[in-house]
Amino acid sequence: MVYLTRKCEFSASHYYHNPEFSEEENRRVFGKCANLNGHGHNYTLEVTVKGEVDAKTGFVVDLKELKEILNCEVLDAMDHRHLNKEVPEFRDRIPTTENLAIAIWKRLESKLKVAQLHRVRVYELPDLFVDFYGES
Amino acid sequence: MKAHLTRRYIFSASHRLHCDELSEAQNREAYGKCNNPHGHGHNYALEVTVSGQVDAKTGMVCNLADLDGTVGGEVLNRFDHVNLNQCAEFEAMVPTTENLSEVIFHILKQKFKAAHLERVRLEETAMNSFEYCGD
Numbered sequence: 034m035v036y037l038t039r040k041c042e043f044s045a046s047h048y049y050h051n052p053e054f055s056e057e058e059n060r061r062v063f064g065k066c067a068n069l070n071g072h073g074h075n076y077t078l079e080v081t082v083k084g085e086v087d088a089k090t091g092f093v094v095d096l097k098e099l100k101e102i103l104n105c106e107v108l109d110a111m112d113h114r115h116l117n118k119e120v121p122e123f124r125d126r127i128p129t130t131e132n133l134a135i136a137i138w139k140r141l142e143s144k145l146k147v148a149q150l151h152r153v154r155v156y157e158l159p160d161l162f163v164d165f166y167g168e169s
Numbered sequence: 170m171k172a173h174l175t176r177r178y179i180f181s182a183s184h185r186l187h188c189d190e191l192s193e194a195q196n197r198e199a200y201g202k203c204n205n206p207h208g209h210g211h212n213y214a215l216e217v218t219v220s221g222q223v224d225a226k227t228g229m230v231c232n233l234a235d236l237d238g239t240v241g242g243e244v245l246n247r248f249d250h251v252n253l254n255q256c257a258e259f260e261a262m263v264p265t266t267e268n269l270s271e272v273i274f275h276i277l278k279q280k281f282k283a284a285h286l287e288r289v290r291l292e293e294t295a296m297n298s299f300e301y302c303g304d
Contacts, residue, residue, distance in 0.1 A: 051226055062227055064234060127228030131172045135223065160177035161233070164218075168170060 036151060037093045038081040041103055043112035046073035047128040050117075071115065076133075077156040078107060080141060082148035094148035106140040130157040134165035142167075173287060174230045175218040178240055180249035183210035184264040208252065213266075214292040215244065217277065219284035231284035239281045244273055266293040270301040278303070 048071040049063035059067040066072070080103065084093045111120055116128035122136040138153045156162040185208035186200035196204045203209070217240055221230045247256065253264035258272045274289040292298040 049228070053226065062232065129223075129228035131174065131223045131230055132228045134172060135170055162175050163230075164173035164175070165170075166173075 034083055035086050035093045036081050036083045037096075037148070038079050039096065039099055039103065040077060040079050041108060042075060042077050043108055044073060044075050045111050045114050045116050046071045047116040047123075048072065049127050049129065051127060071117070074157050076111075077162075078103070078137065079152075079154040079156075080137075080150070081152040081154070082145065083151040084148035094145075098147070099145075102141060102144045106144060107137055110140075130155050130161065130163040131165075134163045138165050138167060170223050171220055172223050172230050173218055173220045174236075174284070175216050176233065176236055176240070178215045178217070178245060179212060180215065180245050181210060181212050182248050182251055182253050183208045184253040184259075185209070186263055186265060188263050208254065211293050213248075213269075214298075215240070215273065216288075216290040216292075217286070218288040218290070219281070220287045221284040235283050236281065239277065243276050243280045247276075248273075266291050266297070266299045267301075270299045274301045274303060 047066075048069055049066040050059050050069060051062075054062065080099070082094050082099065086093055114120060116123050116133070120128070120136070122139075123132070126132050126136075134153050134155045137155065138150065141153070142150050151166070153165045154162055184203075185205065186203040187196050187206075188199070191199060217236065219231060219236065223230055248269075253259050253269065256264075259268070262268050262272075270289050270291045273291065274286065277289065278286050286303075288300055288302045290298055290300045
């Protein structure tokens with residue numbers, strides 16, 4: 034079993050706001066992130082897949098194929114977008130880095146045919162990242 | 170759904186690696202330059218990984234302000250800009266980064282209850298790092 038990680042970057046805006054909370058509670062729980070005018074980040078995404086190395090190609094996964102899936106499922110959908118307003122997963126879910134990692138996992142899992150998805154790591158900042166390893 | 174969240178912190182401290190039970194020659198052999206009697210320092214990068222179910226209302230594993238508060242109050246206040254050899258934790262233990270990782274893990278395990286502590290990773294320099302996940 035070999036693990037392969039592909040990295041890409043995207044930039045997006047978001048805010049954290051739960052309509053079930055009072056304004057005061059939103060500010061207390063989410064701090065500056067509750068500002069409804071939003072703010073943005075340069076996100077770094079690391080996608081790790083695993084599998085046996087194919088005897089003929091020497092690949093765990095066709096990188097071109099993986100790149101196309103990442104472009105289509107993540108970058109086209111999220112790069113230079115407002116996560117709350119333009120990404121359907123966040124119509125009724127807060128676009129925290131935790132939920133973003135889960136949403137990206139779900140988008141990729143169904144598209145990857147050859148290798149198995151092992152980990153989705155999303156950096157919101159160089160000093161903050163979330164790992165998701167699938168349902169549990 | 171369970172997610173892992175990692176936060177990175179920086180602190181600077183000095184230390185000298187020296188074991189009283191070893192001879193001077195043995196200390197020099199074991200610790201090399203790190204045995205210099207006057208000590209030396211590092212900018213340590215600490216990564217703290219916690220895990221837990223993502224809360225349906227907040228979308229968070231835990232509140233970052235709580236994690237920052239605990240790491241700030243219990244770890245950074247204790248070890249930033251100090252000589253590790255002078256710290257109570259290292260009275261009877263060599264302040265290697267292995268030992269420092271373990272000490273920090275146990276402090277956080279005791280003090281941070283809002284999520285499960287998975288791992289402490291400590292970079293001593295850009296070239297070497299140590300991880301401790303508990304016994």
